[in-house]
Amino acid sequence: MTEFHNEYTWGKAVNENSEEKFHSNFDNAIEETKKEFNQKYPAIIGGKDFFSNECFQVRSPANREIIIAEFPLCTTKDVLDAIDSAKNSFEEWRNSSYKERIQVFRECADDFSKDKFHLAAIMTFENGKNRIEAMNDVDEAIDFMRFYALQLEKNEGFCKPTPHPNTKEKTRVVMRPFGVWGIIAPFNFPSAISIGMTTGALLTGNTAVLKPSSDAPLSSYYFVRNIFNKIPHGAINFVTGPGSVVGNALIESKDVAGIAFTGSYDVGMSGLKKFTEHTVKPFISEMGGKNPVIVTKNANLDSAAEGVMRAAFGYAGQKCSACSRVYVQEDVAEQFTKKLIEKTKKLKIGMPWEKEVFLGPIINESAKKKYDDAVSMAKKEGQILSGGSVILGSELRNGYFVEPTIVSNLSDDSKLVKEELFLPFVCVQKYQDFDDALKKANDTEYGLTAGIFSEDKTQVEKFFDKIQAGVLYANRTASATTAALVFAQPFGGWKNSGSTGKGAGGENYLQQFMRSQTQTRFD
Numbered sequence: 001m002t003e004f005h006n007e008y009t010w011g012k013a014v015n016e017n018s019e020e021k022f023h024s025n026f027d028n029a030i031e032e033t034k035k036e037f038n039q040k041y042p043a044i045i046g047g048k049d050f051f052s053n054e055c056f057q058v059r060s061p062a063n064r065e066i067i068i069a070e071f072p073l074c075t076t077k078d079v080l081d082a083i084d085s086a087k088n089s090f091e092e093w094r095n096s097s098y099k100e101r102i103q104v105f106r107e108c109a110d111d112f113s114k115d116k117f118h119l120a121a122i123m124t125f126e127n128g129k130n131r132i133e134a135m136n137d138v139d140e141a142i143d144f145m146r147f148y149a150l151q152l153e154k155n156e157g158f159c160k161p162t163p164h165p166n167t168k169e170k171t172r173v174v175m176r177p178f179g180v181w182g183i184i185a186p187f188n189f190p191s192a193i194s195i196g197m198t199t200g201a202l203l204t205g206n207t208a209v210l211k212p213s214s215d216a217p218l219s220s221y222y223f224v225r226n227i228f229n230k231i232p233h234g235a236i237n238f239v240t241g242p243g244s245v246v247g248n249a250l251i252e253s254k255d256v257a258g259i260a261f262t263g264s265y266d267v268g269m270s271g272l273k274k275f276t277e278h279t280v281k282p283f284i285s286e287m288g289g290k291n292p293v294i295v296t297k298n299a300n301l302d303s304a305a306e307g308v309m310r311a312a313f314g315y316a317g318q319k320c321s322a323c324s325r326v327y328v329q330e331d332v333a334e335q336f337t338k339k340l341i342e343k344t345k346k347l348k349i350g351m352p353w354e355k356e357v358f359l360g361p362i363i364n365e366s367a368k369k370k371y372d373d374a375v376s377m378a379k380k381e382g383q384i385l386s387g388g389s390v391i392l393g394s395e396l397r398n399g400y401f402v403e404p405t406i407v408s409n410l411s412d413d414s415k416l417v418k419e420e421l422f423l424p425f426v427c428v429q430k431y432q433d434f435d436d437a438l439k440k441a442n443d444t445e446y447g448l449t450a451g452i453f454s455e456d457k458t459q460v461e462k463f464f465d466k467i468q469a470g471v472l473y474a475n476r477t478a479s480a481t482t483a484a485l486v487f488a489q490p491f492g493g494w495k496n497s498g499s500t501g502k503g504a505g506g507e508n509y510l511q512q513f514m515r516s517q518t519q520t521r522f523d
Helices: 009-015 019-034 076-094 098-114 116-126 131-154 192-203 218-227 243-252 265-275 301-317 330-345 365-381 434-442 457-466
Strands: 043-045 048-050 055-059 067-072 159-162 169-177 180-184 207-211 236-238 258-262 283-286 291-295 323-329 383-386 405-408 425-431 449-453 471-474 514-522
Touching: 009 019, 009 131, 019 116, 019 131, 043 076, 067 116, 067 218, 076 169, 076 180, 076 207, 076 236, 076 243, 098 116, 098 131, 098 192, 098 218, 116 131, 116 218, 131 192, 180 192, 180 243, 192 207, 192 218, 192 258, 192 283, 207 243, 218 236, 243 265, 258 265, 265 283, 291 301, 291 434, 301 323, 301 330, 301 425, 301 449, 323 330, 323 434, 330 383, 330 405, 330 425, 365 383, 365 405, 425 434, 434 457, 449 457, 457 471
Parallel strands: 180 207, 180 258, 207 236, 258 283, 291 323, 291 449, 323 425, 405 425, 449 471
Antiparallel strands: 043 048, 043 236, 055 067, 159 169, 169 514, 383 405
């Protein structure tokens, strides 16, 4: 049986002292990728390219003058056609052997691995991730395909005999696919999350209609383009356009058997209620976080500041796992905050495809307005310690660049402390007693990730025991709350951060796309 190993491209480059080779490969990919800009791409419905007179442009958030691609504005009818296509292909695909499906996804993963620098270069232009974050995104997509294929193989297609005391009764339990799945993906992980969710549906014998984010559809287009000729035409469909049209059509269709969604809590809950209004159907959702880090007086403050900085400002805070609240013990609050500010001010902000850049743009005009509103609120309710401005320098004038922002002296009930912002914006709050810090950290509707910095093992164990979140980290300098790896760190939230409690990249994930059936034969 095949063993699983994470793709881990940048991590391997660091371990092997081959960073320069990585950057050289990436630079070459960037130059090649630029030649592909401003092309017209289709939706894919029923195994055929679908073009439309009504289109939208995908522009780089780093430089709005760069037109990445143009995609169709699909109508409700187009989405219904895609659903019909998926429905008509279901029987053929579900009847394929699980070994055939495994082979399809292993081949696709291998193709992505060979093309990963190109795919990551596209992403850094498309959604503004720096080159390392973009490569990590593509790596995660590869990991999802390989890991889920291995899980299906290990569990023999989730079809196993069961013992019965009557030897004449032959019993077994099988897991069956539901039918057509709607996949609604976000902009921030346009390869990993969209491919991970779609793989979960397809690999288990379902068919799928994938709706990517309109801010970043090209990354997942390459996946659909790769795989749709390897499976029955119509088993995978790709429809582009606004959530108000495409997403709603998927959620409102009676022929869609399940939804896999990643996005905001408000949109996720609205979709869940609408989708299950008249019947019980699976709705797998990951809906964000307001992720805390606790820094105690027993912490290595330099490591804590580094870990918080990377977790708060990696990809401009546009991760559901980003650190957005820090609770620092009063004894060390001044020292910690000073270190955090110093590290933040050293961050290289600029075009995300450039080698030295850590922080690129936020995704769009709506995010910029949200940033402006958050800064205005911070000025009224607390104190801005660093940042707080839109960057208008000549080189960055055509993009959505903002300063990473650190705020303190807010009320624990402030919206800035309570609500997910999805911005490079972190709130630093003080506490006296460790139990109080745990209470404050848990005082949220979300429960996705959380971190602690303390050299006191008792505190760390208590943190692991008491924190109400699905993914926890202790003393992690590389990032206090982000960057989970497939298999090693299954990713899923508690409370309003997720609907199922079964983490992506974990051994239980695939079973969400199937339903159990017990079969008995009497001889």
